[in-house]
Amino acid sequence: MKNLYKSILGFSFLFIAGCTQEAETNTTELPSVAVKVQKASGGEKTHYISASGQIEAIKSANISTRMMGYIQDIPVKTGQKVKKGDLLISISNTDLLAKKGQVEAGVLQAKAAYKNAEKDYERFQALFAKKSASQKELDDMTTRYEMAKAGLDAAREMENEVNAQFSYANIRAPFSGVVTNTFAKEGDMANPGMPLIGLEAPGKMEVAAMISEADIQNVHEGMKADVSLKSIGLTVEGVVSEVSLSAKNTGGQYVVKIDMEAPDSSIYAGMYANVQIHGSGSNAGDANRSVWIPEEALVHQGQLTGVYTIGNENAAILRWLRTGRSTGDEVEVLSGLKPDETFIISAEGRLYNGVPVTF
Template structure:
């Protein structure tokens, strides 16, 4: 029994020493996270109206046909560059070939009848001048001549109608650009008005943005704008080209279109953007009175937005903010952070509230 007690006592001492050693090590070993900091700044005196939108081709068209027929060939693929007038889709035109043959035959028949009527009319004009034909006979021949002339003209117009329908069996590109999408394949039945494919003029892009009713009166044609592409972070210059003055079908949002300057191929159709309209006399908060921080420095947890600041003893303190509008890649801070305060821009480790940091 004494041996067992002695063994337990020795084991307890060993465990106490071991635990004490681990505890001391956890206290003394603290990870210091290198961070980069910045100071809150206020912008210039420019005032802004911001809106969200999406890029689109300035020239775009959904190509369809006016006749019914089987598609015999789709000559292009999505993403392929095409030139104006290039053949895109071919539709079977066997029935039109038959109608064209009928129209040609009708024209030939009407032309023969017209030529005979003209000869008879000219003959009776001569006979009437020689007093060998009566006035009634001349009038009857003149009426026959006019009827034959009208019949020939009608037959020619019917032939023109058939010929025009051939253009709807060979669908061509309305302008130079790229094929954005194809909706049919060989063997499908084309119907009048059915979309076959879409073409976009990729050389010139514009932005379609929706502006709130409180801001639309500040937007004018020809004014400059800054366009921030969300996916790439690129800022592109633009000019307001169209301003809608009705929100009947857009729910109190007004459509504004902005033509983009040279995008160097980095901006594609369909990308989401933020548009910034620098204006004078805006009711919005001015950049000079707003505290702005980079959006990348913000921490989001559910519905909360915060930022890491520097506490006494070089520790990270998570401070919750109330944010406002976005100005490019910066966000307006309405409360929670004052002008001139320092905050953490980036860290070389995972930050948490109370983490030990070293400023680089």
């Protein structure tokens, strides 16, 4: 019995020693990861309000007619340059020509009636002065004369209206520019208000960008902006020229227009652009509490965002953050990291909670 007791004690001692040795071995087996660290910077930075939009010509028009008729001729094509006053579209005016003949005949008839009434009026004035005509006869002749004059005026107004309709039949360029689109072809029926030709004045471009309700209060006319067009690898400067204060018809977004100060000849209307509006923080008093870190240091897991910091015994510790604005390649940290705290910006191996790091 005594020997059995000694055997159990010996076996237990060996088992505990083995476990201790195994734990020490596992601890020493964790390889360290070489990392690059940085301290979180504090202070307020220039706030860039990001948005996207499309390039538009500042001076553009969809030209239509005010009369109905068949399109007779379209002497221009898409991409063609035109000068102010150049003919864009001719609409058949056969019916208008017939109406013009009727109106001209009406004007001649009204002129003849007016001249006849004028002579009679002058004659009766002379007779009345000699007391050879009564007051009633003079009044009747005066009424006839005024009616003839009004009839002539109405005929001339009708003539002016017909002449104006002829200008609607021959549509001319209201300004010099480039034809961007033709919405109809020869033989089509043109209706009043229907777009027929798209025209834009080149050289003056703007961006119509959509701004969220969280940023619209920080956007004002005169602010500078950077307009980037990835499709052609170009970035130009711009200035905010218009700020809409209603999002009723734009799906909760606010339209901001940015004039491009020096547009390039390779920029065309309809191109997509990314806009960075130079602003300032909405809370100027928060400058001392602002913390900024490089975006490349962030760790994303689902909807969570964090950063690895240095813990006890130089171990990596993942800390979750609440982020805010973005400025270039840096992100504002609203909570989770204090100014001058050290965090890991990059690593040569895989990071996880508790892994030893060297820097």
